[in-house]
Amino acid sequence: xxxxxxxxxxxxxxxxxxxxxxxxxxxxxxxxxxxxxxxxxxxxxxxxxxxxxxxxxxxxxxxxxxxxxxxxxxxxxxxxxxxxxxxxxxxxxxxxxxxxxxxxxxxxxxxxxxxxxxxxxxxxxxxxxxxxxxxxxxxxxxxxxxxxxxxxxxxxxxxxxxxxxxxxxxxxxxxxxxxxxxxxxxxxxxxxxxxxxxxxxxxxxxxxxxxxxxxxxxxxxxxxxxxxxxxxxxxxxxxxxxxxxxxxxxxxxxxxxxxxxxxxxxxxxxxxxxxxxxxxxxxxxxxxxxxxxxxxxxxxxxxxxxxxxxxxxxxxxxxxxxxxxxxxxxxxxxxxxxxxxxxxxxxxxxxxxxxxxxxxxxxxxxxxxxxxxxxxxxxxxxxxxxxxxxxxxxxxxxxxxxxxxxxxxxxxxxxxxxxxxxxxxxxxxxxxxxxxxxxxxxxxxxxxxxxxxxxxxxxxxxxxxxxxxxxxxxxxxxxx
Numbered sequence: 246x247x248x249x250x251x252x253x254x255x256x257x258x259x260x261x262x263x264x265x266x267x268x269x270x271x272x273x274x275x276x277x278x279x280x281x282x283x284x285x286x287x288x289x290x291x292x293x294x295x296x297x298x299x300x301x302x303x304x305x306x307x308x309x310x311x312x313x314x315x316x317x318x319x320x321x322x323x324x325x326x327x328x329x330x331x332x333x334x335x336x337x338x339x340x341x342x343x344x345x346x347x348x349x350x351x352x353x354x355x356x357x358x359x360x361x362x363x364x365x366x367x368x369x370x371x372x373x374x375x376x377x378x379x380x381x382x383x384x385x386x387x388x389x390x391x392x393x394x395x396x397x398x399x400x401x402x403x404x405x406x407x408x409x410x411x412x413x414x415x416x417x418x419x420x421x422x423x424x425x426x427x428x429x430x431x432x433x434x435x436x437x438x439x440x441x442x443x444x445x446x447x448x449x450x451x452x453x454x455x456x457x458x459x460x461x462x463x464x465x466x467x468x469x470x471x472x473x474x475x476x477x478x479x480x481x482x483x484x485x486x487x488x489x490x491x492x493x494x495x496x497x498x499x500x501x502x503x504x505x506x507x508x509x510x511x512x513x514x515x516x517x518x519x520x521x522x523x524x525x526x527x528x529x530x531x532x533x534x535x536x537x538x539x540x541x542x543x544x545x546x547x548x549x550x551x552x553x554x555x556x557x558x559x560x561x562x563x564x565x566x567x568x569x570x571x572x573x574x575x576x577x578x579x580x581x582x583x584x585x586x587x588x589x590x591x592x593x594x595x596x597x598x599x600x601x602x603x604x605x606x607x608x609x610x611x612x613x614x615x616x617x618x619x620x621x622x623x624x625x626x627x628x629x630x631x632x633x634x635x636x637x638x639x640x641x642x643x644x645x646x647x648x649x650x651x652x653x654x655x656x657x658x659x660x661x662x663x664x665x666x667x668x669x670x671x672x673x674x675x676x677x678x679x680x681x682x683x684x685x686x687x688x689x690x691x692x693x694x695x696x697x698x699x700x701x702x703x704x705x706x707x708x709x710x711x712x713x714x715x716x717x718x719x720x721x722x723x724x725x
Contacts, residue, residue, distance in 0.1 A: 266408040268421040274302040276374040281320035281444035284380035304334040338364040382424040387478040405482035496529030514581040538585040544569035596650040619716040640715035648690040658695035
């Protein structure tokens, strides 16, 4: 495509962005997301230019959200015509945003974004495209940074919209943004120079959306203090992005050094190894580990990370936090265990008899239980180091053979510190234990009495006291 002379500066800027961030390589296949608005039409023209310069393989995708009636149909036809005139492949995907919003109880913008990314990912996977190009530009980036600040962002939010990133940890597909260093007025001038049409999305003027309020209300006010506020915010993002990259490298190094065990459902880290580092890196390691299991950090707030890091650095007690999406973080003196549970997995039914002290393997719980009779006489309860996975019983009350099994409906016990009995179900509710992990918890039974809800609480009836003369020590460890 031959461009007018006055657009060469604009295209040179785009090409420089592509080179600086290595957005495209020769023969790379790119799926260009085009809505029909000025930004995406500009992106389409730029991608045609990149076809000539880098010999990339190009296709267009348009996601029809079903939100704007005939105007949305008009946009889809407009984008299809763009693809036909350029003689490149075109994909039209229709999604039901309202149904998704209702099912997942999220806002309309989030539902549309989730479905859009899902549809584009499926197209890339099905037809083998290596990258998805989006039309985000420097104004979008400035607006995003302000939105993040308003919502209470940490350092990561100040990096704004990244020029290039992987779609996810499990995909090699890249998201690229060739327009990220040009501004909206530059884009509109570029299109006018080409006498190129574009579609108007009337929802961009609706101030019910935060982004539109930031664009139309907040930024004009800030420009009265600094006419170059958008440039300043983009400069902040660039500085922060470089610093965050260094921070992520540091956190990744400590994560690897402290890693004791990892599979798809569990990560175990060495507490002392993490504690050697600056608090910023400690928090980075925790975020890294949670992201590794969860796949994202959505709904993981600064308060979560702050509290976990405080426990890890300052406390020697065993602590446990239940995070969104069935992620559990347990911090002990020597281990940080992060577990992802599957709420729909069927409970595993098991029952084992223990005839004497020793070690017993409980594969249904990924647990090894060790029981030992202490030879020395009991002196003082305070001398025993109790924790969630290490407890002591009065050995004249807890008698062999013992039984270990999963929880059954109606199970009751007398939690330590209570006079009366309580249903285990109610105990779990009071302790805010997620349903997803209750079926994976075991109980230890002596003479038909539950003496230990393993990992949570022993029974008052089996606890050691002044009259205790012999002690049974019990501890469990998860598989490595």
